[in-house]
Amino acid sequence: MKLVTAIVLFIAALFASQYTYAQCDTTAHYAGNYLGSSFVSDGQSYRALIYDDQIAEFTTTFYGDQTYRIVAFSGMEKEQIIFSVYDENDRELFSNENYQNSPYWDFEIESTIDCRIEAKLDPVKQKSGCAVLLIGFER
Amino acid sequence: MNNIFLLSSYIKLAFMSLKKGLSLSVYLAIAAFIISSCGERPAQKGDSVKDVKIDSTKSSIVNVSGKLFSIPSPIQTALLIKESDAPYNKDVLSNPKNADKYTAKFDRALNLGIYGADMAYTSFYEDPQESIKYFRALDLLSENLEIKGAVDAGIIKRLSGNLENPDSLLILSGKFYEAADIYLKENERADVAALILTGTWIESTMLTARAAKGDNKNAFARLAQQKKSINTICDVLASLNSDGMIPQNFIGQLDSLKSSFANVSREYEYNEPVTYADTKTTRITSTSTYEMSDSVFTDISDRLTRMRNEIIN
Numbered sequence: 538m539k540l541v542t543a544i545v546l547f548i549a550a551l552f553a554s555q556y557t558y559a560q561c562d563t564t565a566h567y568a569g570n571y572l573g574s575s576f577v578s579d580g581q582s583y584r585a586l587i588y589d590d591q592i593a594e595f596t597t598t599f600y601g602d603q604t605y606r607i608v609a610f611s612g613m614e615k616e617q618i619i620f621s622v623y624d625e626n627d628r629e630l631f632s633n634e635n636y637q638n639s640p641y642w643d644f645e646i647e648s649t650i651d652c653r654i655e656a657k658l659d660p661v662k663q664k665s666g667c668a669v670l671l672i673g674f675e676r
Numbered sequence: 677m678n679n680i681f682l683l684s685s686y687i688k689l690a691f692m693s694l695k696k697g698l699s700l701s702v703y704l705a706i707a708a709f710i711i712s713s714c715g716e717r718p719a720q721k722g723d724s725v726k727d728v729k730i731d732s733t734k735s736s737i738v739n740v741s742g743k744l745f746s747i748p749s750p751i752q753t754a755l756l757i758k759e760s761d762a763p764y765n766k767d768v769l770s771n772p773k774n775a776d777k778y779t780a781k782f783d784r785a786l787n788l789g790i791y792g793a794d795m796a797y798t799s800f801y802e803d804p805q806e807s808i809k810y811f812r813a814l815d816l817l818s819e820n821l822e823i824k825g826a827v828d829a830g831i832i833k834r835l836s837g838n839l840e841n842p843d844s845l846l847i848l849s850g851k852f853y854e855a856a857d858i859y860l861k862e863n864e865r866a867d868v869a870a871l872i873l874t875g876t877w878i879e880s881t882m883l884t885a886r887a888a889k890g891d892n893k894n895a896f897a898r899l900a901q902q903k904k905s906i907n908t909i910c911d912v913l914a915s916l917n918s919d920g921m922i923p924q925n926f927i928g929q930l931d932s933l934k935s936s937f938a939n940v941s942r943e944y945e946y947n948e949p950v951t952y953a954d955t956k957t958t959r960i961t962s963t964s965t966y967e968m969s970d971s972v973f974t975d976i977s978d979r980l981t982r983m984r985n986e987i988i989n
Contacts, residue, residue, distance in 0.1 A: 574847070577751060577752075577847055577850050578847075578850035578851065578853075578854055579751075579752060579850070580750070580751065580849070580850050580852075580853030580854055596908075598901070598904050598905065599960065600752070600756060600898075600901065601901075602759075603752075622958075624944070624946060624962055625944055626944070626946065628946055630949045630958065630960055630962075631949065631951065631958045636953060636956070639956055641956065642956050642957070642958065643955070643956060643957040643958070644957070644958050644959075644960055645957060645958070645959040645960065646960050647959065647960060647961050647962075647963065648961075648962065648963035648964055648965075649901045649964050649966075650944070650960065650962055650963075650964050651904050651964075673850075674752055674755075676755075676843065
């Protein structure tokens with residue numbers, strides 16, 4: 538009996554790992570659609586496996602006189618991820634939480650600034666999953 | 677290794693199972709996880725994002741190898757150079773015929789980044805004949821670095837067919853870099869990914885500095901704004917150099933450049949952003965002011981040029 542359980546768990550673990558990759562790929566595919574044709578990817582896209590109240594965090598420089606689009610997506614449904622943009626003094630500049638967790642938002646930058654972006658799952662909608670963030674700049 | 681949160685679940689399961697006397701099962705499950713996570717994942721068509729690592733053991737704040745975010749893409753930097761009205765000068769670009777001369781992984785990765793920046797530059801200035809040469813160099817180095825297979829063949833085909841169309845080239849180049857970036861990070865080759873980005877940054881920043889020499893105030897300002905990027909590059913490369921692939925003298929050169937950029941002063945002023953919900957747009961009105969003296973500019977420019985010439989020769 539123990540051996541059967543062991544084999545089942547072994548196979549389940551193998552599938553779980555591969556499923557995680559596949560889940561992120563699918564999520565990324567959905568996220569990519571929100572960049573549209575007028576925004577060009579910065580050549581990097583970002584995925585995080587977030588669990589419970591974990592927060593994915595990163596910094597970026599937004600250049601002046603440019604318009605950027607941030608896309609945040611988790612799972613296969615939109616509006617499951619909350620992302621916020623902070624300035625270098627940790628002052629909140631924007632949060633999609635105030636706009637029904639909109640999966641994307643555009644930022645017109647007047648002057649070059651360094652920002653910090655945080656992303657977390659909306660605990661009401663999702664407990665864990667693959668979060669994908671994309672940044673594009675307008676052509 | 678991006679499945680650390682899954683691992684934590686398995687560990688929880690392990691404790692539960694041990695209590696129930698199922699240790700063999702648990703060990704096998706963990707072994708399966710490790711086997712499937714640590715093995716190199718074959719390059720696959722259609723991969724479109726990179727991994728971000730989460731260390732759930734440290735805190736609820738996850739710093740997502742995110743420092744790489746601060747390195748501007750070659751496409752964006754080429755766009756900024758073009759927008760600064762700098763005149764086109766293909767003579768300063770790296771020679772694409774040298775692509776097959778780079779044999780070390782370190783040189784290949786840096787020069788792949790440099791050629792990518794040059795391809796974007798020639799494309800923005802609508803010089804398709806030169807773009808084709810850089811595309812071929814890029815293609816060769818991608819193959820030599822064993823990352824070409826990770827990029828959807830459709831992207832390569834469309835790239836080669838759209839070299840005369842800057843708009844298409846932009847989007848396809850972005851996809852190309854994205855796919856390569858993902859593949860490298862999923863396969864524990866983040867050091868190579870970081871070196872490619874470093875190469876693009878060095879080349880595009882060198883081109884910006886050359887443009888600024890022509891009394892171009894926009895280019896001068898863009899150069900000063902790279903202060904954060906060099907800090908990020910130094911931090912990222914230092915953290916990824918566990919196997920010593922990156923020579924110490926290269927790290928030293930970057931540190932010197934970082935010291936030069938430290939002499940660029942900067943002041944930040946917060947202003948209330950304005951949000952237009954109907955168009956899903958926020959206008960960020962805060963300002964950063966950069967000051968760079970002529971001597972600091974010359975120092976940065978000279979160091980950049982020296983570094984870049986050592987990389988391409």
